[in-house]
Amino acid sequence: MSEDVSGLTLLGSSVRGPVDHVESFPAPAHCTKVRFTTDEVASMCPVTGQPDLSSVEIVYVPRERCVESKSLKLYLWSFRDRKVFAEALAVEIATEIKRAVEPESVRVVVTQHARGGIVLETTSEL
Structure with a gap:
């Protein structure tokens, strides 16, 4: 494999629980935007x-690194047992993406599903 994947500790491993960080790999040339939804x-x-x-x-708009998707899935899992407002959730996720890959820009939209008849949408852009 020609890509440097030495920093990836989760992909290909048997980790089956939440993690507190997102891992990254070198961005391919001409990758101009990456979008994840869940x-x-x-x-x-x-x-x-x-x-x-x-x-x-x-x-996000990558510079030199891209987010590895398995680590993102495990990172998002870490919120399952955490008490956090949706607004803070959006900011925390955006901050972790910014830390992990130092993109040109990152935008995170959290849409909290209806509970009590209200849907909440909050955005963090860094």
Whole structure:
């Protein structure tokens, strides 16, 4: 394999639980935008402890590195038992993407599904 994947510790391993970080690999030439979406991010309300289910969209413009998707999945899993408001969730995810790959830009949209008849959408752009 010609790509430098020496920093990838999760891909190809038997890790089957949440992690606290996202891993990256060298961005291929001419990759101009990356978009991830999922409808399966769970967290808990910081006040009531009730479960919150959210959709998450992550869009970033890579420079030299790209997010490895298995590590992203395991990172998003880490919110399952955490008490966090949707607004803070969007900021925390965007901050981790920024840390991991130093993109030109990153945009994270968290859409918290209806509980009590209200859908919440929050955005963080770095």
